Amino acid sequence: xxxxxxxxxxxxxxxxxxxxxxxxxxxxxxxxxxxxxxxxxxxxxxxxxxxxxxxxxxxxxxxxxxxxxxxxxxxxxxxxxxxxxxxxxxxxxxxxxxxxxxxxxxxxx
Numbered sequence: 399x400x401x402x403x404x405x406x407x408x409x410x411x412x413x414x415x416x417x418x419x420x421x422x423x424x425x426x427x428x429x430x431x432x433x434x435x436x437x438x439x440x441x442x443x444x445x446x447x448x449x450x451x452x453x454x455x456x457x458x459x460x461x462x463x464x465x466x467x468x469x470x471x472x473x474x475x476x477x478x479x480x481x482x483x484x485x486x487x488x489x490x491x492x493x494x495x496x497x498x499x500x501x502x503x504x505x506x507x
Contacts, residue, residue: 408429410428410429410432413429413431413432415428415429415430415432417429417430419433419435421433421435448485448488448489449489451485451488451489452485452486452489455481455482455485459478459482
């Protein structure tokens with residue numbers, strides 16, 4: 399630790415853990431690996447992951463392309479606009495060339 403202090407370490411059989419988790423409805427704490435817990439994003443498709451990232455950004459900053467939030471520095475606002483543009487471009491790429499209602503070529507016939 400940079401300023402002194404220490405970190406607690408939990409011994410769980412052959413493993414050590416720095417964080418303990420309590421699974422939903424569980425009665426005992428354990429490590430993430432020991433309980434088989436995973437990140438939610440690992441189970442999402444690329445399209446849903448980018449949509450989730452887009453929604454999270456929009457909920458935090460609002461419509462960045464319209465107007466700067468009061469109190470935000472101009473430089474920060476321009477950086478957030480660039481991030482928003484990158485997220486939108488990634489989202490459009492994840493959606494792919496097919497539009498709603500389009501039929502794939504192999505499905506006809």
